[in-house]
Amino acid sequence: MVAKFWWGQKGVERKIHWKKWDTLSRAKQDGGLGFRDLHSFNITLLAKQGWHLLTQPQSLFYRVFKEKYFPHHSFIHAQLGSHPSFFWSSVMAAQPLILDGLRWKVGNGRTINIWTDPWLPTNPIRRANTVGFDTVDQLIDPDFRSWNLQLLEQLFTDREVSQIVSITLGTTSRLDQLTWRHIEKGEFTVQSAYLQLTKGLSSNAAESSNAEQTKWFWKKLWRLKVPTKCKHLLWRACTVSLPTRSGLQRRGVHIDPKCLLCGYHEETTTHILWACPLARNVWALAKGKANKMPNTEEADFRDLTIALASSKHPKELEQWTTLTWAIWNARNKFIFEGHQDHPTQIFQTASTLLQDYQQITLRSRIQPTTPESH
Structure with a gap:
């Protein structure tokens, strides 16, 4: 249901779902949308x-x-x-x-079963042949309030002994406590x-590993101080989920995959946003690392974006994101309205959008709230 809404599907009509639900429902830092x-x-x-x-x-x-x-x-x-x-x-x-x-967080140890309760990271513990030892308090020297090391070495493996002795013991008045191990505070x-x-x-181990390696990039993308629509557009570009003519053809749509703007190359994500003559003329107006990256059809747009994101200057990625949106917007205007914007106009649209957005968000942060009048 959520996926249908996201891809614009209404009623019984069919829309292309450019990414699987498994991808959309991943956390944003893992390359998904956090649904x-x-x-x-x-x-x-x-x-x-x-x-x-x-x-x-x-x-x-x-x-x-x-x-x-x-x-x-x-x-x-x-x-x-x-x-x-x-x-x-x-x-x-x-x-x-x-x-x-x-x-279990060990207190006095009286309510924790050694063999069946989860109190060590390697649970369940292999039950020893020795009988008569059931609760954790039986492993503690009552006189010194310390672990009975000699007994531990008889009952457990070296690894388990190491884990047990690392647990700090309190007073006998402290009760055992259940904790949640996925949160540091245990709540x-x-x-x-x-x-x-x-x-x-993740659908497979390789995909999961790749998401781990690019986690820093996704975090950086979603923290950008740019309009949300620009971040979503860049996400779609980096996940190859934009409705390019090449992508539509691969999905079974009977369409000429050539770019309508230049008429020479197949309209892939990299072509329309980076290598197309119109895109090149727009990027020529940008400053910084974007002008030093390879201008080639074979480049992967996500790799280009990640390379630029590694720059120490966040303004460059902000400009990259809004320019990507503006170029795609100009492409759509040409296809659906028959109007082609000049590269200078496209660049100015992106610059104005970024400047206006950042001025508004800055003003909202510093503007004091006034009490409501009654």
Whole structure:
């Protein structure tokens, strides 16, 4: 539904979806648009209710559900049951997400089961043959409030021992505490749970690795002080999701892929925004690194943008972004209105747009708010 809206699809008409939903629903810093996957978001909201069942034992909500669904143990070990309510079934669907992020913070150690509760990063721990040791407090020397190193070496691997002794012990009065490991403060948040649940949405490992390498670039793009429409246009250009004539032909549209502006080359993203004579005349008016990059049809527009983004001067990327929008806008004006703007006019349109936007945003930041009159 969200994807249909984004690509302009109405009713039963068909529109080209230039990028998969998996890409659109990635975080912006990972090369997506940050659209929420509604199913995943619903799971994280349900996980919040499950977290309440773990951390709010005094609430009426907890007492009602414990009595009915897990009277003899905690929500961690709760089962769906034979006749669950719709709400309980929904909360249980989020249980794996909760368990994945759950960690016990050791206090006195009396409520943490050594072998079944998540209290080390490498859970579950391999159960030792030695019997009689069930809770974490049995691993602590009560006289010195320190780990019983000799016992640890008998029960655990060297790696596990190293992890255990790194845990700082407090007083016996400090209770064990459940924490959320995906946040430094240990408090469950819907946002952190959603990010954890959706971090594997990349369609393959290579794509995920590539997104990791360009994360800095996407962050820089979305932080630019330029109109949002320009940032979205640049995103589409860098993800090859603009409706160029070449792209339309590849999607099955019966169309001549040649550029209508020059009539010589295939209209790819790189051609129309960078290598076309009209685009070259516009870029010739720009200053800085843009004039030093290779003018070739074989260049990848995203690679060109990333190369320019590595510049220490943010103004260059701001100009690049607004000029990209202005060139594409001029291309559309020529195709759909039959009017061709002069390169100087295109450059001036981009410059004015950027200047006006930054003046307005600066004014809104420094202008004091006045109290409402009654």
